[in-house]
Amino acid sequence: MPKNERWGRPYPDTRDWSIYNERLVRRGEFYLSLDFIDQWDELLARMNAGKRGRPFQYPEPFIGWMACVHVFLQMPYRQMEGFVRKLATFIPALRAADYTTLFRRIQRLDLSLNVTPKILAEDVVIAVDSTGIKVTNRGEWMREKWKVRRGWIKVHAMIDVETNQVLGLEVTDESVQDDRMFVPLLDQVQQHCGEEHPVHRVLADGAYDRNELFTALEHRGFLAGIKTRADAATHSTGSAYRAECVRERIRWGGYRMWSWITTYGMRWKAEGAFSSIKRIFGEGVQATSREGMFREVRMKINCYNMLIAMVA
CATH class of the missing domain: 3.30.420 (Nucleotidyltransferase; domain 5)
Known part of the structure; x- marks a missing residue:
């Protein structure tokens, strides 16, 4: 049987492979994008300004980073507590959070589509x-x-x-x-x-x-x-x-x-x-609940867009 002839507009692969490979390598840096640590106190002060009740102890960028760790590494919340606790021993400015706090804060994250x-x-x-x-x-x-x-x-x-x-x-x-x-x-x-x-x-x-x-x-x-x-x-x-x-x-x-x-x-x-x-x-x-599944998918898509923007 003769092979079907491929038709349509050919895709010109004009990539510079050295640059392309470097972009893929840089994606690994995303796991340790800890720039928020230097602004930890400033971010908390801004979040707690005028807040009634118990003040926030962890800034929103830290919670967003932990959400990315959750979906990238498929890490359960209790293991996430151990992960950040051990990481805090190497980075003194980082404050460890318990798994209950991580779960509650991640559930309240704004999951609007992140576009650059x-x-x-x-x-x-x-x-x-x-x-x-x-x-x-x-x-x-x-x-x-x-x-x-x-x-x-x-x-x-x-x-x-x-x-x-x-x-x-x-x-x-x-x-x-x-x-x-x-x-x-x-x-x-x-x-x-x-x-x-x-x-x-x-x-x-x-x-x-x-x-x-x-x-x-x-x-x-x-x-x-x-x-x-x-x-x-x-x-x-x-x-x-x-x-x-x-x-x-x-x-x-x-x-x-x-x-x-x-x-x-x-x-x-x-x-x-x-x-x-x-x-x-x-x-x-x-996730097992319908709402939890939808939120998890949205978190994954947001993390994907962040990767795209990081190496663009």
């Missing part, structure tokens, strides 16, 4: 997709034997294809369809990009081929890179912009040329980001 706009390009191209996260480590045999099914978590994200940053994030259960999260994600992307880094195009597969999504892109002035059905109507059946995109695909000579012009192949950057996140943080979650 300054590393974005002038015209941002977005790739949107979703992926599943396991909620249990039991294997296929256990599921087949005992007929146990707990479902999975669904992560909906919009990725900047230039920097691989996550610019929009929604975490749901598996019952939520991809297209329902498109507009909320788009709102987040606009908020994070602002006017200095306008969105140029949004790339998405056929799951997002909906009239209302094309209309949403048209109202915002974004070009659509959404794959439409092969038999899609060329006249307006709910979205004039979708019909225009279908006519353009036909006028350009079909799907291959359309994908070349719209750079649709760069949509793989979303799948690449999901792959990186799962390789670094694992394919499952440790």
